[in-house]
Amino acid sequence: MAKKTERGAAPAYRRRKEHRPDEIIAAGLEEFYEHGFSGARLDRIAQSAGISRATLYLYFENKEALFAAVADHAIGTFIDSQAHELTSVEGSTRDLIERMVRTFYREIVSHKSSAILRILISEGERYPTLVERYHRIIMTRGRQTLRAILDRGIARGEIRPGPAAKFEEIIPAPAMFYLIVHMVFGAHQQIDADVFLEAHLDLLFNGLLTPEARDTT
Template sequence: MTGGRPGAGRVRRGPSPDKTARTRGAIVAAALVVFVERGFSGTRMIDVAERAGVAKGTLYLYFRDKEALFEGVLQEVMADLVGGLSLQGPAPGETLRDFLRRTLLPAFRSLETSRRADLIRLVVAEGGRFPDVAAAYRRVVIDPAMGAIRRHAQAAAARGELSGDALVRFPMLLAAPGVLATIWNGLYGAEEPLDTGAVVEAFLDWVLPAAPADRA
């Protein structure tokens, strides 16, 4: 005869990895909307939880505070922009110019529609008042992207593709046209919008002109 409480010996299982991923994805998607609409200072965790359709306690199981939530949004939304540079390099025989056109241009062309531009403008506007916001953006976006650009520029210089070492010393120059277009669109986009991808492409053509054989 078997005794004990009903259900004794059953193994309690936590949420499945798929459910966990879906919940986290819903939270991040909701947080992106709220951060863009209200800014970092105006965003409350309860607002994000309500938009995501989860309990506030559930939200804290995934992100310990608003700063961690913002960093999670950056990691999700900026992944392809950073990953294209840092997780791969030029293919055999591919120049730095062609590599950057292949990896950077698609990400910059979708900067506005993906809402990455809104996050950049948020960091510019509020990073000075909230050092954790600026630090998260540097940790997630700037440092890996600049490190990758510097490595690729050093390799390109060794191949004789660069006439100087400016891009090695100041890799942030490569981000300048995209940031400029993003800030411009935030201020003047309603009257005179800039195509961020076109601005970056023009910059690449200016600083990394095609070899004569490529232009033929």
């Protein structure tokens, strides 16, 4: 509740056009994340950023522009963080998948991506542009890498062709559950990230059923 940055007797008159936008965006992310677009108060954002309400308007044209900047920044951060993981598709398929999934969880746990997701879920309907950009950038790019891994795995005989392998998103899919539960019920139920991750990998690698049980129709 008292999240106001509290810089402790701030030196009244700071001038630093350089860092302001970042500070505002950080404060904005927090606020939009917690209250959604309509619920967000420029008042609080300004206060968190340690500036006056009017000063916001020196950096962003209006609430919507600020929101767009926040969303952009969050997405950008996400992309950057993923970028260097996707470089080489080498080694065993098992390793590749494991590395990707682990990266995923590392990102998910970070505040940022939950924030993006929550914002997209809450305000998406109102900001088709935002949704579209996010979709184009994230979804498409991630999928291509996954597809490549799967195809290569099938070609190398490491992956069993079948319905699952047709859907590249199936690889990260279970993680979404963790993300949502963490986001919504975080206060009530702490899912152990490591345990969940192991379960996820185990599912991916081995499947659930024993060979015998599979054929028991």
